[in-house]
Amino acid sequence: MxxxxxxxxxxxxxxxxxxxxxxxxxxxxxxxxxxxxxxxxxxxxxxxxxxxxxxxxxxxxxxxxxxxxxxxxxxxxxxxxxxxxxxxxxAPDEGNMYLLGHVANAEQKQRFLAPLVSGSARSAFFMTEPAEDGGAGSDPSMMQTICLHDGNHWVINGRKAFITGAGGAKVGIVMAKADVGACMFLVDLPDPAIRIERVLDTIDSSMPGGHAIVAIDNLRVPADQMLGAAGEGFKYAQVRLSPARLSHCMRWLGACIRAQEIASSYACRRMAFGKPLIDHEGVGFMLAENRIDIKQCELMIDWAAGVLDSGSLGTSESSMAKVAVSEALMRIADKCVQVMGGTGVTKDTIVEQVFREVRAFRIYDGPTEVHKWSLAKRIKREMKEALSL
Structure with missing residues (x-):
């Protein structure tokens, strides 16, 4: 396109x-x-x-x-x-808007999507669960939060973890498990049945409300606030997941482009051993490598975006892009800190924050290792199919 x-x-x-x-x-x-x-x-x-x-x-x-x-x-x-x-x-609003735009009915779009698009409300996506509960993380099939049909309502109970922006959000998308499979529900926030146990102290600090552990106790949701059909929750999560992974790549690439600008300016102005830092190969080569990585990130994002634009879910392609881009961005951010020396680890510029945010990104939306494992499974399956011909 x-x-x-x-x-x-x-x-x-x-x-x-x-x-x-x-x-x-x-x-x-x-x-x-x-x-x-x-x-x-x-x-x-x-x-x-x-x-x-x-x-x-x-x-x-x-x-x-x-x-x-x-x-x-x-x-x-x-x-x-x-x-x-x-x-x-x-995130998570951009991904939630994308999901609602593709799955919500007209009434749900008016009630829950319109405030997000207008910027008058924030949202939260309640899927990940605490590890100590044996709940869903990178493996969503481990979901422990349950939902039971009760007349014209559903009743939800469970705990969620790393819920970005839960504090202050007005729209929630809650995933829970029913007998027929995973379900998604749209809820108005705050709700007394959804209680923030604590906000985690994490390495990143760019998202309003932080990342919370949340208890859900007998949350009653009208049946008409189910998003899509019962049992289709994991399918809808895939609709959201590939574009959301890619959107993370896009936003943090922008941050690393800025960090590269700041580090390059510093290296051209800062003198050491009789010449600007940029003229020392150990420094100049790092900035050159960053420029190469930035271009490779741009191309990887453009390729994966093109796959999504073709109508494909792009599950594998978004996994590959997420791994390649997040790892490259980590190299870029790390080199920017290194080029700037002591200044790079201070809050005098955003370079230090970009380093922290990108480090977290290597885990958020699936750690690198999970994506590689998933891709390896696909390679094995494809090879089996090819050898059986």
Whole structure:
């Protein structure tokens, strides 16, 4: 699918907005260890709305940019850790909007999707469960949260973990297991039956509300708030998962492009042993390697996005992209810290934060090792089929 001039124009507008309006907020005290405050998010979104770059990947008629076009926009929004929050392209909302746009009925879209698209509400996706409960993590089939049909309601009980943005979210998507299989439910938040036990202290700090452990005690959900059909929850999760993995790659590539800019500027200005750092091969080569990795990330994202645009779920392709891009971004962020020396480990620039965020990304949306294991299983299956011919 060809990238349109319209998408390029949107991406350019987003970049100008992030560089001019958002970056000055990066040292705002409302950026806490558990993410930016909702007050800061609201302020930034007001600016984005005024600049006409709020939820830029979803057009006025409700249609969605292609995945290749979305990449242009989300990479630019990621030039600041605050950019996706301001432009409403952040996780988990961007993935949840995509899911609702593909699965929700008209009434559900009006009630739950419209506030997300408008930027007036945040959402949370309740799937992962605590390891100590033996619950679902990288293996969703281990889900322990259960839902029982009770008249015209479903009753849900269980615990969830690493639920991004649960505190302050207004829309929840809850996954639970029924006799017929996994189900998804749309819920209004806050709800007294959904209790945050604690917000985890994690290495990353870019997402409002942080990552919480949540208890769900006798949550009653009207039957008409089931998303799609009973037993189809894992199928819908796949609809969401591949684009969401890719969106993470896009946003954090933008952050690493910015980190590379900062490290390159530092290396060209900082003198050591009679010449700029950039002229020392040990430093200059790291920045050159980063440029190569950045280009490879761009190409990998574009390839996987093209697969999704063809109508394929792109499960394997998104896994490959997630592994390749997250590992490359880790190399880029690490080298940027190294180039900047002591300054690189301080909060004087966002390089230190980008390093932390990208390190977490190697785990979020599936650790590298799980994706490789899944790909190896597919290789084995394909080889068996080929040898049986």
């Amino acid at each position: 060809t990238v349109t001039g319209r998408a390029v124009e949107i991406a350019n507008a987003v970049e100008h907005f992030v560089r001019d309006a958002v970056i000055p907020y990066e040292k705002d005290p409302r950026c806490t260890v558990h993410g930016p405050s909702d007050g800061l998010v609201a302020e930034l979104r007001a600016l984005a709305r005024e600049a006409r770059v709020l939820t830029p990947h979803i057009l006025a008629d409700g249609s969605h940019l292609s995945q290749r076009e979305t990449a242009l926009v989300l990479i630019r929004s990621g030039l600041s850790p605050l950019g996706p929050l301001a432009c409403n392209t952040m």
